[in-house]
Each structure stands twice: as structure tokens, then as C-alpha cells.
Amino acid sequence: MTATAPITQDVLTLPRKLPEGGKVNIVGLTREQLRAALVAAGTPEKQAKMRLGQIWQWVYHWGVRDFAVMTNLAKDYRAFLAEHFTIEIPEVVSRQISADGTRKYLVRIAGGHEVETVYIPEESRGTLCISSQVGCTLTCSFCHTGTQKLVRNLTAGEIVGQVMLARDDLGEWPKPGEPKDETRLVSNVVLMGMGEPLYNFDNVRDAMQVVMDNEGLTLSRRRITLSTSGVVPEIARAAEEIGCLLAVSFHATTDEVRDKLVPINKRWNIETLLNALREYPRLSNSERITFEYVMLKGVNDSDADARRLVKLIAGIPAKINLIPFNEWPGAPYQRSDWERIEAFADIVYKAGYASPIRTPRGEDIMAACGQLKSATERARKSSKEIAAEAGL
Ligand code: SAH
Numbered sequence: 001m002t003a004t005a006p007i008t009q010d011v012l013t014l015p016r017k018l019p020e021g022g023k024v025n026i027v028g029l030t031r032e033q034l035r036a037a038l039v040a041a042g043t044p045e046k047q048a049k050m051r052l053g054q055i056w057q058w059v060y061h062w063g064v065r066d067f068a069v070m071t072n073l074a075k076d077y078r079a080f081l082a083e084h085f086t087i088e089i090p091e092v093v094s095r096q097i098s099a100d101g102t103r104k105y106l107v108r109i110a111g112g113h114e115v116e117t118v119y120i121p122e123e124s125r126g127t128l129c130i131s132s133q134v135g136c137t138l139t140c141s142f143c144h145t146g147t148q149k150l151v152r153n154l155t156a157g158e159i160v161g162q163v164m165l166a167r168d169d170l171g172e173w174p175k176p177g178e179p180k181d182e183t184r185l186v187s188n189v190v191l192m193g194m195g196e197p198l199y200n201f202d203n204v205r206d207a208m209q210v211v212m213d214n215e216g217l218t219l220s221r222r223r224i225t226l227s228t229s230g231v232v233p234e235i236a237r238a239a240e241e242i243g244c245l246l247a248v249s250f251h252a253t254t255d256e257v258r259d260k261l262v263p264i265n266k267r268w269n270i271e272t273l274l275n276a277l278r279e280y281p282r283l284s285n286s287e288r289i290t291f292e293y294v295m296l297k298g299v300n301d302s303d304a305d306a307r308r309l310v311k312l313i314a315g316i317p318a319k320i321n322l323i324p325f326n327e328w329p330g331a332p333y334q335r336s337d338w339e340r341i342e343a344f345a346d347i348v349y350k351a352g353y354a355s356p357i358r359t360p361r362g363e364d365i366m367a368a369c370g371q372l373k374s375a376t377e378r379a380r381k382s383s384k385e386i387a388a389e390a391g392l
């Protein structure tokens, strides 16, 4: 490990339950945690399971934020809840809507920090891209988020809260008395916003448990994709404890190049990463692994790279998602030419792998992959620092 590539998960993590004037925020607690919190506050043990089910439905099925509305609970019990608990989600500071319909939310979390959440509507689905950290401790040289100095882990409530605030904005909560609408606006969730989700493992796992619960937000684990830069020791745990789909930021076919693009490669190199990935689908009973591959002009986009890539991943059920590089101010790379990207995709496709080219979405509002970063420009690294970390 070098001094220029700090690989650490030693970042500030807030207490799991956010005490607001001594109150516990319900949002983000798993069923077991909420049950325990209800009992700790004085709910009789015998009633706890039933109360938990009722509250859960109000919060995650109906989207209710006020205990007074929970009419199937006795008035006294509602008052008791209001005394001990809150139902809080992060605040949307601003919302931008791209010409292509993509929505970017700037979200304020406790401590005044900000993260971004992006909603990408498509014909047959709507994908919400959520953040797991403020900034990122990793320093991938092509990623805007990696240039942000300040880092803090999001709580489980702040992660679940991003799904809830998008449903608020899109008006997606069911309305009592109205027939159930089967079309889902937020039909998929990708952990591809700011941060490395596997460096905030417990909060991400708990949040996904809440999101996947089938009496609440009911997103199936096959509609959730977690993207990692390659935190090898946590990959098997993700399979066992979360079980969602996995995407890996691969981006290079030699250790020499990957060391520069994704510095975590110095800790766990390509071979080690691939060995961990071979186990994933079996452990999680999941479908193919998505290999994300950012197309950087003259860096990782040759025919030889494409051929090496398919050789490396042989035997892994995979699809290759080619991401045209999205530029940001001061970025030390350029997007590969379109013909190059297509030629690369063709080689991968002919080797038997789906090789979709990801259409950049929301570029006009800086909402595309890798462009996310809080407006805290004060904390920005200099272009010299960025170039030094890229080994340029
Ligand atoms: N930290 C996680 C998830 C967030 S990044 C990870 O790295 O996997 C989501 C995807 O966008 C990753 O594959 C990342 O490598 C890619 N990405 C980052 N910066 C980019 C950029 N400027 N252009 C295109 N893709 C980028």
C-alpha cells in the first residue's frame, strides 16, 4: 500500500439509531432491531410482534411519517410512540431534472453533510441509484467522488431514506381505498452512487433488509445491485448476508493498469478478486455478475484489452457493462471514441458475453456514473493531487 492510495475503512460512523432529543428513528431499523427498541421503550413483550407489524406497514407500505395517522393503534399507544420514536428521512435540499427525465436529488443528512441520489426512468423500469457514504475513502483516479476528501458512512436509515424520498417525490406511495397499482416507478435499486458499499457493510446490509422486506418496500433481491470496487473479504459476506446482485468495477485487464485506475487493486489484485467472484453466484444463488468497465481513451480500450478481459473472466457467469467515461472538471482522462467502444463491445459479445454500452444519463445535470459529488468544493483535492494519485 502506498501513501497516495489510502485503503481504509476507518471513517466516521454515526450511532445506528439517530437519537433526536433522545428519540429513536424508526427508519432503517431491521425488524428485530425495531422489536427490541419497542420493548426497551416499554411495549409489553407479548404485544411487540403485533405492534411491530402494524408500525412497519404504516411506515414502509403506506409511507406514513406521523404516528397520529396510525389508526389501528390505540390513541395512548400512538402518544407513547411519539414520545419515544421519530420517523425521519433525510431532507432533499434540491432536485434537478435532466432533459432525459433523470432526476438528481441533493440530500442533506445529519451533521449537514450532503449526498446525491439519482432516479433514472426507463421504458420498462425505474432505477434509483443510491449512495452509501459521503465521499469515498478510495481514490479511483477516474471517479469524481474519489476526489472528495470528506468521508462518513451513511446510517441504515439514511440509506433506506433515499428510497423513501424518491417515492415521496414521485408520488409512489399507495393511496388507501385506491386499487393497488402494480407499475413501480422505483422498481430497481443500484448501490452505485457515492461511496464503497462494502466499506459500510452493516448499514448497507440492514438497509437492504428493510428495502427487501415483503410487507414494506418489497423490492426483490434480484432488483437490487450492489457495486463494489473489489473489497474481496466482504464479497462472500455480501452473498450470504445480503444476497442481491453484484456488480464489480473491473476497469482494467492487467494489474499494472488496474493499480492506477482502482488503487484497491494493490491490496487485492485481479487474480484474488476473480477467485472471490467465482464463488459469488453459488453462495447467493444469484444471476450473472456485472463487470463494469469504464472506457478510457488509450488507457484500457484496446482490442488486446477486450481479448484479455474475456479470457480472465472465463467460467464466471457474467455480463460486461461498458461505461463511456463521464467527464468532470479536472478529470485526467478522456472518453474512448464511439467506434472504439463498439469494437471492444463486439469482441466481448463474440466471446459469448452480453456487452451493453451504458447510455450516459443525466449528463447535463452531472448525474451520470462517477460524476456525483457533494457541492462541498472546499474539500476538493487539487488537480495535482488527483494526477499524482492516478500515477500520471
Ligand atoms: N464505489 C462503488 C460504487 C459506486 S461507482 C464502485 O466503485 O463500484 C459506480 C460505477 O461508476 C463504478 O463502476 C465506477 O467505477 C463507475 N465510475 C466512476 N467514475 C466514473 C466516470 N467518471 N465515468 C464513468 N463511470 C465511472
Ligand code: SF4
Pocket: 136, 137, 138, 139, 140, 143, 144, 145, 146, 193, 194, 195, 196, 229, 249
Ligand atoms: Fe469510490 Fe467507487 Fe469512486 Fe472508486 S469508483 S472512488 S470505489 S465511489
